[in-house]
Amino acid sequence: MPDSLNIGIVGLGVMGHRMLERLQSHPRLRATMAWDANPDTCARALQLHPALRSADSVEALIATPGLHGLYIATPPGPHMRLSALAFDAGLAVLCEKPLTTDFDAARRLVRRIADDKLRGAVNFSLASSHGLACLQHNFGAGSTLPMGTLRDVRIDLAFAAWPRPWQMAAGAWLSERAEGGFSREVLSHFIFVLQRVLGPAAVWSSKPVYPPDGVGAETALEAELRVDEVPVHIKARVDANLPAAERNRMVWRAQWGVLTLRDWFGVTGQRKGGSEESLGEPDVLRARGQADQLEQWVAMIEGRDHLLPGFDEALAVQQTIESMLQTV
Ligand SMILES: NC(=O)c1ccc[n+]([C@@H]2O[C@H](COP(=O)([O-])OP(=O)(O)OC[C@H]3O[C@@H](n4cnc5c(N)ncnc54)[C@H](O)[C@@H]3O)[C@@H](O)[C@H]2O)c1
Known part of the structure; x- marks a missing residue:
């Protein structure tokens, strides 16, 4: 794995912004792409973080060459669909909790993750x-x-x-x-x-x-x-x-x-x-726990325990x- 791990962020509300802040000082995790369904929200985030890039659609963002992982911070509704798209593109997925209220879709995805040995985790802090x-x-x-x-x-x-x-x-x-x-x-x-x-x-x-x-x-x-x-x-x-x-x-x-x-x-x-x-x-302990959480994320992207x-x-x-x- 390369030194820098490029992360796309989908959902730029309260939690998306918090994660962008947290990633700023991390030596390896780099938020490079961002997307929000609300174009104004997306534009504001790009203004605040000029190094970020966006794309014409969330599908195009997920398909961007050079990405290693996707962080999903939308409300629960789109979590399963966005995770599936990211897995299709070979990305490691960190999805916000709650996972979903669509249990059928979640069970299908859980089965796929196990069968195909995909890298996915959920952000319980x-x-x-x-x-x-x-x-x-x-x-x-x-x-x-x-x-x-x-x-x-x-x-x-x-x-x-x-x-x-x-x-x-x-x-x-x-x-x-x-x-x-x-x-x-x-x-x-x-x-x-x-x-x-x-x-x-x-x-x-x-x-x-x-x-x-x-x-x-x-x-x-x-x-x-x-x-x-x-x-x-x-x-x-x-x-x-x-x-x-x-x-x-x-x-x-x-x-x-x-x-x-x-x-x-x-x-x-x-x-x-x-x-x-x-x-x-x-x-x-919060500061330590949040820092450790990022190290666990790196391990997940790299396919380690x-x-x-x-x-x-x-x-x-x-x-x-x-x-x-x-x-x-
Ligand atoms: N782990 C934690 O400690 C923690 C803390 C707070 C929130 N969360 C979770 O984070 C997620 C987001 O919460 P929030 O408070 O940031 O919500 P929010 O409403 O502030 O932000 C959600 C953003 O997602 C965007 N969005 C909605 N549907 C989308 C889609 N299909 N594609 C792209 N963008 C879309 C909205 O426009 C909005 O900007 C939720 O699942 C929430 O439960 C986790």
């Missing part, structure tokens, strides 16, 4: 995090269970408003029931962590609350999952009285102690009878999420 590594060490396959048997897991999410302030500029899709909502957008990261550590979860009960207009995304969700015998309690809601913009906690309670992911990347541990100790502050979830793992996450979002 906790995949390269210290928190996930701690959880795997304590509770994952092959663990010697240094904290003893896992008793239960609690996921607690709250948002002062949905979408969150930093995503206000995103399209309407994010606040709509068809593709958006905090379960697909945020809870999916924690379901990814849960299933990566423990394996597939079964939904035992779920109560999503939707606004009466039939269009808006969920405003609250209470659910109970089981992974083997371990209960997983989920509470998530939009709460205008929340003192912060967002709060998230994932608490793993075991025989001899508790491990908690907080504010995404932060980790605390508490031994039975002891006090809670920080095992890493969110900001420091990596920690990023494949399309199959992301599909399993999405199946759990969509099952929780169903009303009976």
Whole structure:
């Protein structure tokens, strides 16, 4: 593989721009081509990043000689089609989560990826995090269970408003029931962590609350999952009285102690009878996790082993999420 890995970016909204910023200081990953279905959005991105080039169509962009990978940051709807086009062109694909809500298309693509040994991954940002590594060490396959048997897991999410302030500029899709909502957008990261550590979860009960207009995304969700015998309690809601913009906690309670992911990347541990100790502050671990995520991406493009979830793992996450979002 050459030193520089040329990346095409499709979807230049909130996340596409964030990724463009992140790539600027990377020694090997180079965003060279960009495309957005909205020509004004595309033109603005090219103005901000003069080294970027575009093409007449997304098909032409994907077929550009010299590209090594495609990063897809559109809303979920086009993820499968764009990924398939990129695989046709022999590119490695990093696709944003949530993978899709079109399970038939996703299953077909997952099968194709396995059959043809294609390079594809989905961008769950906790995949390269210290928190996930701690959880795997304590509770994952092959663990010697240094904290003893896992008793239960609690996921607690709250948002002062949905979408969150930093995503206000995103399209309407994010606040709509068809593709958006905090379960697909945020809870999916924690379901990814849960299933990566423990394996597939079964939904035992779920109560999503939707606004009466039939269009808006969920405003609250209470659910109970089981992974083997371990209960997983989920509470998530939009709460205008929340003192912060967002709060998230994932608490793993075991025989001899508790491990908690907080504010995404932060980790605390508490031994039975002891006090809670920080095992890493969110900001420091976020920067490290994001840098590591880019190295995993390089490994994926180069066909080496990596920690990023494949399309199959992301599909399993999405199946759990969509099952929780169903009303009976
Ligand atoms: N991994 C993370 O931490 C993280 C964080 C935020 C968002 N996301 C994900 O990133 C994706 C994008 O989210 P966002 O907040 O940037 O949304 P956004 O609405 O801000 O941007 C989406 C962009 O995609 C463009 N687009 C739509 N359909 C297209 C198509 N067919 N071809 C090309 N461009 C198209 C839109 O014009 C828009 O500019 C979503 O899947 C979202 O869930 C991931």
